[in-house]
Amino acid sequence: MCGIIGIKGNDEVAKELFVGLMALQHRGQNSAGINTYDGERFYSKKGNGLVSHVLTGNSLKRLRGTIGIGHVRYPTIGRGDEEDAQPFLTTSPVGISVVHNGNIVNYFELRRSLGEKRYLNSFCDTEVILNIFADNFTNDPFEAGRVIMDKTNGAYSILAVVSGVGLFAFRDPNAIRPFVFGRKGENYIFTSESVVLQILGYNIIKDLAPGEGILVDENGRVTQKMLKKGSPRHCIFEYIYFARPESVLDGLSVYKARLSLGKGLAKEVKRRGIRPDVVVPIPDTSRPTAIALAEEIGVPYREGLIKNRYILRTFIMSTDDERMRHIKYKLNPLIDELKGKKVLLVDDSIVRGTTSRQIVRVVKNAGTKEIYFAISAPPIRNPCYYGIDMQTRSELIAREKNEDEIRDILKVDALIYQTLDGLKEAIGKENFCRACFDGDYPTKIKGKEILEIEEKRKRLTQTRKVGAGLFM
Ligand code: SF4
Known part of the structure; x- marks a missing residue:
């Protein structure tokens, strides 16, 4: 279980990502990280520890750009090492950074399927997702998202910043983990819990539907597509224990x-x-x-x-x-x-x-x-x-x-x-x-x-x- 956030703004997004991660700290205390993109390059800061320990004032100033994603981690796979901290980034075939909330059941099979093709540096399922996404990315993130949905068994709410494309979000066909989409003026946000939108002054547009992908491109245009037909099976344990009481998940x-x-x-x-x-x-x-x-x-x-x-x-x-x-x-x-x-x-x-x-x-x-x-x-x-x-x-x-x-x-x-x-x-x-x-x-x-x-x-x-x- 983890907490994720992604923002496409008009101004620098690092501060809002930081505040959002603080609001999601209850979802993971093992590591924290932010990755931003300014149209030319990616900036990254991540490590083991709480949000306020990993993302200090100086490191936030370095995180330039109007698109970014953030993550707090609660390890259910991997050893919880520094190398497992998210976001993960690859530079091939384009720059792609990814964060993920959930768990991939067939992680070992997918990892083996990558074989020698890709070098993996962690024991985290998100790195495998990133590599499959990158392997199947030509110029359409929806197509790469579709491949993930066809190959992957499990729960996943995923955010990707793709250079030259924008901020891309998709949710597994059973919508197991929460994932909400919101707006403030020209700024868009995706995150695990609605409490983040409330704190940052965004309005809820919708919860992502099962199997849905949404792209906010670099010009702020929004495209929504169904990647795979699904039916909701939201995790009931979120309501019992995990989520913050102020949050409204999938309308409840x-x-x-x-x-x-x-x-x-x-x-x-x-x-x-x-x-x-x-x-x-x-x-x-x-x-x-x-x-x-x-x-x-x-x-x-x-x-x-x-x-x-x-x-x-x-x-x-x-x-x-x-x-x-x-x-x-x-x-x-x-x-x-x-x-x-x-x-x-x-x-x-x-x-x-x-x-x-x-x-x-x-x-x-x-x-x-x-x-x-x-x-x-x-x-x-x-x-x-x-x-x-x-x-x-x-x-x-x-x-x-x-x-x-x-x-x-x-x-x-x-x-x-x-x-x-x-x-x-x-x-x-x-x-x-x-x-x-x-x-x-x-x-x-x-x-x-x-x-x-x-x-x-x-x-x-x-x-x-x-x-x-x-x-x-
Ligand atoms: S309801 Fe139970 S089994 Fe299903 S996702 Fe939640 S914690 Fe896991």
């Missing part, structure tokens, strides 16, 4: 979706006759869900855990060790709100169970009487191959354990998952990928691809553990 408000999830959970809480003294969110994602849940069951909503904002988002950290260490420093209990009470904690999801276990421990140590744990999402039983970092079956706690076992592992008095029907009712029955919950993947995934992904993932986790150990 993330904040409102989270409120509806709270109403769905309230039904389960009532059905099971659970009566807490307070409802406490695990900040920040589950706050709206907890507010709606508390309202529905008529119990006070309280802040019981205060988050240190300067500690990175836990789920997208690379290793369990990292996650465990950071939770302790990240969430501090408000003892007066918890001590002696029956507390209903609300969280967005349980993936590995590592973070949840640690949070429960923190809350228990504050002297609670009982702890109930309510989860906005149903049990996650299947890996995600489309860009959320839960790609191996073995890392999912709900795959092997039933709800009673998970409750015992977490050491809570009750565990209340959202039901699949509750999720459908809250967010919508149609148009969504819910594969991590129900196993119904929007694209066909071969057994060989699953094995290659899992093998790579294991090696990646090993590499990261070694890396993390060096800094402990």
Whole structure:
């Protein structure tokens, strides 16, 4: 999962790209980068770290041009090395720079298909996409985009700056990852979340349709074409956890979706006759869900855990060790709100169970009487191959354990998952990928691809553990 942005403006675009990336920082904290084009040459700055660390004042001044793209990275493939940071650039057959949000399921097959033809310097799927795009580019980006769609299986929202052509955007035929197009006067923007448009003063034109390509050429003319027929299967996890609450993705408000999830959970809480003294969110994602849940069951909503904002988002950290260490420093209990009470904690999801276990421990140590744990999402039983970092079956706690076992592992008095029907009712029955919950993947995934992904993932986790150990 990553965040992307591209702007075609009349003036220099680097500052707006920077502000946009800051607004997308929650989508990836491993690396950041911007690439701009001034009609003659490309300028690039990227590296590992947060946006504000990588893109400093001096480097922004160097990024000249009225067209540019930017990226924040959350690695689901590759080792997360500096070489994997985006944007990627090639100078053949013309200058082309690319950023990508999503995950390519048949990455290994595509990489092998490039053979000796192209030299690859990273383990990132975006570099493979760039090379296939470049190999098939004559003078029409729509044609090259079509080839990508024919060859590629997975989730991809892609932006390319093509020298002598303009800014080109295209979205996979299932529109799995979000992608919005907007305008401010003569300036155009493409980005992962509408919150960026709001902050930069752009108006939404539309979300890219499944399989659609849009070109804003160097003169600001807009051309839209369907590259491949598709049907929407937007990632439902964006609404549960990933996106910012201010964003509206494919016409649906993330904040409102989270409120509806709270109403769905309230039904389960009532059905099971659970009566807490307070409802406490695990900040920040589950706050709206907890507010709606508390309202529905008529119990006070309280802040019981205060988050240190300067500690990175836990789920997208690379290793369990990292996650465990950071939770302790990240969430501090408000003892007066918890001590002696029956507390209903609300969280967005349980993936590995590592973070949840640690949070429960923190809350228990504050002297609670009982702890109930309510989860906005149903049990996650299947890996995600489309860009959320839960790609191996073995890392999912709900795959092997039933709800009673998970409750015992977490050491809570009750565990209340959202039901699949509750999720459908809250967010919508149609148009969504819910594969991590129900196993119904929007694209066909071969057994060989699953094995290659899992093998790579294991090696990646090993590499990261070694890396993390060096800094402990
Ligand atoms: S499998 Fe789950 S996380 Fe992955 S795209 Fe589908 S809904 Fe999103």
